[in-house]
Amino acid sequence: MAATTATADTPDTTIVLVGHGMVGQRFLEALADRGVTAWARVVVLCEESRPAYDRVHLTSYFSEGASPEELSMVEDGFMERHGIELHVGDPAVAVDRDSRTVTARSGLTVRYDTLVLATGSYPFVPPVPGKDAAGCFVYRTIDDLLAIEAYAQGVTSGAVVGGGLLGLEAAGALKGLGLDTHVVEFAPRLMPVQVDEGGGEALRSRVEGLGVSVHTGVGTQRVTVGEGGRVAGMELSDGSELPVGMVVFSAGVRPRDDLARACGLPVGERGGIVVDAQCRTPADPAVFAIGECALAADGRVYGLVAPGNEMAETAAKSIAGDAGSFTGADLSTKLKLLGVDVASFGDAHGATAGCLDVRYSDARSGIYRKLVVAADGTLLGGVLVGDVESYGVLRPLTGSVPPVAPEHLVLPAGAGAPVALGPAALPDEAVICSCNNVTKGTIRAAVTDHSCGNVPEVKKCTKAGTNCGSCLKVLGQLVDAELEASGVEVDKGLCPHFAQTRAELYEIVLALRISSYRELLDGHGREGARGGEGCETCKPAVASILASLAPTVGASVHVLEGEQAALQDTNDHFLANMQKNGSYSIVPRIPGGEITPEKLIVIGEVARDFGLYTKITGGQRIDLFGARVEQLPLIWARLVDAGFESGHAYGKALRTVKSCVGQTWCRYGVQDSVRMAIDLELRYRGLRSPHKLKSAVSGCARECAEAQSKDFGVIATASGWNLYVGGNGGATPRHADLLAQDLSDAELVRLVDRFLMFYIRTADRLERTSVWLERIPGGLDHVRDVVVHDSLGICDELEALMAAHVAGYRDEWADTINDPERLSRFVSFVNAPDTPDPTVRFVPERGQIKPEPVLLSLTETVTA
Amino acid sequence: MTATTDLTSPLLAAASCGTVELHTSQGWFAVCPADALQPGRGVAALLPDGRQAALFRDRAGRIYAIGNVDPFTGAAVLSHGLLGAADDRPYVASPLLKQRFDLADGRCLDDDGVAVASYPVRVS
Numbered sequence: 001m002a003a004t005t006a007t008a009d010t011p012d013t014t015i016v017l018v019g020h021g022m023v024g025q026r027f028l029e030a031l032a033d034r035g036v037t038a039w040a041r042v043v044v045l046c047e048e049s050r051p052a053y054d055r056v057h058l059t060s061y062f063s064e065g066a067s068p069e070e071l072s073m074v075e076d077g078f079m080e081r082h083g084i085e086l087h088v089g090d091p092a093v094a095v096d097r098d099s100r101t102v103t104a105r106s107g108l109t110v111r112y113d114t115l116v117l118a119t120g121s122y123p124f125v126p127p128v129p130g131k132d133a134a135g136c137f138v139y140r141t142i143d144d145l146l147a148i149e150a151y152a153q154g155v156t157s158g159a160v161v162g163g164g165l166l167g168l169e170a171a172g173a174l175k176g177l178g179l180d181t182h183v184v185e186f187a188p189r190l191m192p193v194q195v196d197e198g199g200g201e202a203l204r205s206r207v208e209g210l211g212v213s214v215h216t217g218v219g220t221q222r223v224t225v226g227e228g229g230r231v232a233g234m235e236l237s238d239g240s241e242l243p244v245g246m247v248v249f250s251a252g253v254r255p256r257d258d259l260a261r262a263c264g265l266p267v268g269e270r271g272g273i274v275v276d277a278q279c280r281t282p283a284d285p286a287v288f289a290i291g292e293c294a295l296a297a298d299g300r301v302y303g304l305v306a307p308g309n310e311m312a313e314t315a316a317k318s319i320a321g322d323a324g325s326f327t328g329a330d331l332s333t334k335l336k337l338l339g340v341d342v343a344s345f346g347d348a349h350g351a352t353a354g355c356l357d358v359r360y361s362d363a364r365s366g367i368y369r370k371l372v373v374a375a376d377g378t379l380l381g382g383v384l385v386g387d388v389e390s391y392g393v394l395r396p397l398t399g400s401v402p403p404v405a406p407e408h409l410v411l412p413a414g415a416g417a418p419v420a421l422g423p424a425a426l427p428d429e430a431v432i433c434s435c436n437n438v439t440k441g442t443i444r445a446a447v448t449d450h451s452c453g454n455v456p457e458v459k460k461c462t463k464a465g466t467n468c469g470s471c472l473k474v475l476g477q478l479v480d481a482e483l484e485a486s487g488v489e490v491d492k493g494l495c496p497h498f499a500q501t502r503a504e505l506y507e508i509v510l511a512l513r514i515s516s517y518r519e520l521l522d523g524h525g526r527e528g529a530r531g532g533e534g535c536e537t538c539k540p541a542v543a544s545i546l547a548s549l550a551p552t553v554g555a556s557v558h559v560l561e562g563e564q565a566a567l568q569d570t571n572d573h574f575l576a577n578m579q580k581n582g583s584y585s586i587v588p589r590i591p592g593g594e595i596t597p598e599k600l601i602v603i604g605e606v607a608r609d610f611g612l613y614t615k616i617t618g619g620q621r622i623d624l625f626g627a628r629v630e631q632l633p634l635i636w637a638r639l640v641d642a643g644f645e646s647g648h649a650y651g652k653a654l655r656t657v658k659s660c661v662g663q664t665w666c667r668y669g670v671q672d673s674v675r676m677a678i679d680l681e682l683r684y685r686g687l688r689s690p691h692k693l694k695s696a697v698s699g700c701a702r703e704c705a706e707a708q709s710k711d712f713g714v715i716a717t718a719s720g721w722n723l724y725v726g727g728n729g730g731a732t733p734r735h736a737d738l739l740a741q742d743l744s745d746a747e748l749v750r751l752v753d754r755f756l757m758f759y760i761r762t763a764d765r766l767e768r769t770s771v772w773l774e775r776i777p778g779g780l781d782h783v784r785d786v787v788v789h790d791s792l793g794i795c796d797e798l799e800a801l802m803a804a805h806v807a808g809y810r811d812e813w814a815d816t817i818n819d820p821e822r823l824s825r826f827v828s829f830v831n832a833p834d835t836p837d838p839t840v841r842f843v844p845e846r847g848q849i850k851p852e853p854v855l856l857s858l859t860e861t862v863t864a
Numbered sequence: 865m866t867a868t869t870d871l872t873s874p875l876l877a878a879a880s881c882g883t884v885e886l887h888t889s890q891g892w893f894a895v896c897p898a899d900a901l902q903p904g905r906g907v908a909a910l911l912p913d914g915r916q917a918a919l920f921r922d923r924a925g926r927i928y929a930i931g932n933v934d935p936f937t938g939a940a941v942l943s944h945g946l947l948g949a950a951d952d953r954p955y956v957a958s959p960l961l962k963q964r965f966d967l968a969d970g971r972c973l974d975d976d977g978v979a980v981a982s983y984p985v986r987v988s
């Protein structure tokens with residue numbers, strides 16, 4: 001192949017890459033890895049206004065707030081380091097194969113020895129009338145996203161044409177923008193290519209459960225255009241109309257082979273640049289085509305990253321003079337669409353002659369699993385919807401006979417025989433990361449031969465897990481297993497002082513009735529940590545365990561009693577939340593958000609008398625800001641006197657149980673949601689837990705209290721209450737899962753008791769119920785088995801623990817203002833108890849106060 | 865109580881009675897009774913020059929004093945932080961952004977360029 005004698009400054013071989021997408025960038029990396037960039041000049045023509053980025057995670061721009069920069073796939077300094085000339089925003093417009101030149105839009109003409117086309121695809125827009133109206137979009141590039149986002153500001157609803165993988169992604173994006181979202185799919189089910197009928201049903205019930213309207217078996221007739229040429233609605237083939245303000249077309253993609261066509265290279269009947277197993281065009285050995293624009297040697301055009309990456313490697317190998325070939329790839333996918341997990345792999349539709357399938361389907365919870373097996377038991381493929389826990393292990397097992405019977409593999413955890421099918425069951429050849437074609441053997445070697453000591457190092461070394469991320473879980477398990485096998489201890493301990501996890505410490509405290517941190521540290525801490533100070537991680541964690549179990553293990557129920565006071569986080573220590581200037585905030589409990597005018601007046605008077613900034617919180621109560629430490633007891637004396645108690649805004653504890661106004665006033669309400677919210681808030685107040693706990697009760701399915709975003713949420717039904725668990729707001733919102741339906745008051749309380757105590761017992765430190773539910777083996781099904789069906793036989797104990805908590809509850813602030821010893825710490829200065837901290841200062845804003853911006857007080861800072 | 869005056873070390877093994885004193889450029893300054901300090905926690909003291917010190921007692925009973933102002937936020941809050949130990953050296957973690965400061969010399973363990981003042985202490 002190329003001359004290897006050329007020097008770096010005057011390379012006599014030029015490689016031109018057209019298209020800098022995901023596959024193009026992988027190709028450049030493969031060239032660099034093989035040292036080709038050291039002897040060849042590499043020129044890249046990139047059409048888009050930014051270098052290669054992660055198209056697969058495009059939607060995370062909406063759902064996770066990723067910025068365009070974070071999506072970049074090009075490591076800083078990569079081009080400079082390898083001397084690659086990148087021309088951004090300058091697409092190739094013509095190729096002259098006789099003179100071997102490529103011309104770009106800017107007029108730049110480059111002579112090539114090797115030309116690599118990686119131009120990807122373009123979204124197919126069906127030729128329906130109105131498709132070019134303002135408000136019609138496609139979903140492929142960052143610029144598309146930005147345009148969609150800008151347009152969505154002015155509309156309230158949108159439709160996605162196409163219910164395949166990308167269509168659902170686009171629907172997720174519209175939903176994320178707060179639009180009323182419709183999906184229109186011509187086929188009778190969603191994701192027709194990946195999942196079968198049963199899977200489509202489960203997917204549909206999940207997607208509709210998220211509030212997206214699904215229309216299957218209908219086509220798009222026309223886009224109706226209104227004022228100013230803007231989209232006004234959409235007409236469907238069944239005559240119905242959707243009053244939407246924007247339309248996103250996601251009806252499939254077509255290879256971008258125009259450049260190749262124009263220079264006489266053969267393309268397939270349905271498009272795609274024809275290439276051989278080396279990814280070279282048979283018509284011209286100087287030209288390669290890779291990624292979505294290529295029609296591979298097996299006669300297929302691949303629309304996924306993994307095969308594209310393989311093609312990139314193959315072409316780079318050929319150019320470097322090494323052997324390599326691409327003859328086809330696996331079409332497995334695992335996705336989280338709109339928060340619904342979907343996976344399909346291998347022969348998902350059971351197309352192999354003589355194959356059998358094994359299915360499990362639970363329409364109520366939207367779970368569907370199907371495995372396709374050959375007569376001899378070989379696993380051929382499968383479809384998983386709703387719960388794809390086992391995908392990471394099943395996909396690599398495809399093509400072999402699994403060590404466990406297939407029926408056990410589709411059953412939910414806990415039902416039938418226990419299945420312990422971990423990554424250990426996989427052979428070394430099993431491909432763990434299909435995006436990057438990395439086998440279990442390669443990952444093991446990264447740990448043993450290249451001494452990678454953790455997942456990030458293994459990712460860097462093997463590239464495994466760097467694309468779609470669906471293999472990360474199994475990757476983590478494998479790396480841990482390998483480290484353990486090579487004698488490295490994988491430390492799952494809480495901190496440098498305890499080798500146990502939080503859940504293990506909970507069990508020790510409970511079993512041995514330990515009532516002090518010192519006792520726990522000295523008896524059960526790590527060897528060198530016993531007798532020592534501990535740290536800011538384990539102290540509050542143990543303090544929380546002791547508080548949760550206080551009545552049962554005989555610890556003081558007051559968090560500021562004796563040794564416990566020293567363990568608390570700063571906020572718990574002062575029973576208030578520290579603000580940025582060192583002042584504190586005060587949040588009295590307002591159960592269910594219900595408050596009398598008299599109490600409102602007291603809050604107003606206290607705020608006025610102490611000059612506090614006052615704000616309604618997002619939790620249906622009132623926060624008073626700007627108190628100095630010595631003012632806290634004085635303020636609380638007034639509040640306690642008026643019947644208020646601590647709202648535990650400072651603790652990892654129950655925060656609020658929000659309510660809607662419910663049946664009493666609302667024309668739709670079917671139960672008294674306010675009363676239930678108050679009952680629940682009073683029952684669980686003061687309960688310390690691994691992380692904060694939030695709840696809400698709605699009076700009907702309209703859900704005005706947003707109960708499905710809470711750790712435990714309750715929604716009224718005509719005959720009782722539905723209980724949802726594991727919801728979360730915050731940065732990674734999660735809709736709660738339905739745990740049980742139509743409960744009576746007593747049944748509801750009993751289930752919540754059990755659920756909370758089971759969570760407190762088994763969760764990690766600072767793990768919200770949402771994360772816990774996703775992490776624990778068996779997930780929701782397991783939790784349901786434990787707390788509803790008492791599969792572990794611990795429900796009596798869980799209820800007894802909660803009963804002890806409820807009986808032992810006392811208001812922390814009332815106890816504190818009556819205890820001179822505890823009060824003594826509420827001073828700014830130990831040597832000047834009457835002097836307020838002069839650094840806590842405020843300035844006026846909008847009729848209230850705000851912290852005076854503090855300047856770095858350099859006089860007290862020594863530069864080391 | 866016996867008064868050990870060791871100006872090279874800011875810390876001193878202390879008993880639970882007596883008065884804690886802290887050394888500034890103006891000499892020794894009495895702050896509080898030793899039993900006002902709870903193991904594992906701190907208190908703030910106002911110094912004659914208007915500065916603030918944060919005093920702590922560790923589990924072994926040793927007393928330390930460093931500047932009270934958190935250099936990362938400018939707020940006078942270090943005395944409200946939690947104590948921990950790294951390599952057997954005690955530190956306080958700022959309650960605001962959690963940077964740790966060595967109690968013996970005031971160095972920030974999470975940012976080499978930063979330190980707060982440290983003061984010699986004795987109990988008399």
Ligand code: SRM
Pocket residue numbers: 577578579585587615616617618619620621622623649655656692694709727728729730731732768
């Ligand atoms: C005061 C308040 C904002 C407001 O003015 O409305 C607030 C203020 C804080 N929130 Fe919040 N959150 C407040 C309602 C919420 C809500 C809405 C709700 O509760 O319905 C949420 C989303 C719901 C949820 O938690 O799932 C919320 C999600 C968060 C999160 C993200 C939690 C997560 O799991 O992702 C944090 C960070 C954390 O806890 O780690 C946070 C942390 C904080 C902290 C503690 C940040 C900090 O460390 O300083 C703020 C301190 C409050 C203080 O000093 O008093 N806050 N925060 C609200 C107090 C509600 C109350 O009455 O108790």
Ligand SMILES: Cc1cc2nc3c(=O)[nH]c(=O)nc-3n(C[C@H](O)[C@H](O)[C@H](O)COP(=O)(O)OP(=O)(O)OC[C@H]3O[C@@H](n4cnc5c(N)ncnc54)[C@H](O)[C@@H]3O)c2cc1C
Pocket residue numbers: 018019020021022023024045046047048055056057058059090091092093118119120121139140141166169256259290291292293302303304305306308333335468
């Ligand atoms: C929203 C979304 C989600 C997806 N999710 C997944 C997933 O979960 N898993 C998966 O495997 N795949 C997924 N895909 C598909 C995946 O992104 C593509 O398979 C992959 O990007 C293909 O890479 P490529 O380099 O061949 O094409 P592209 O990434 O499209 O790159 C081609 C580039 O070439 C440029 N170009 C075209 N013509 C010219 C020219 N004449 N001159 C210069 N430049 C030119 C284009 O502008 C483009 O930047 C998803 C795609 C989208 C849009």
Ligand code: SF4
Pocket residue numbers: 660661662663666667668669670673698699700701702703704705
């Ligand atoms: S959730 Fe139902 S009962 Fe409650 S306020 Fe909304 S509509 Fe009324």
Ligand code: FES
Pocket residue numbers: 432433434435436464465466467468469470471472
């Ligand atoms: S399987 Fe996609 S990153 Fe590993």
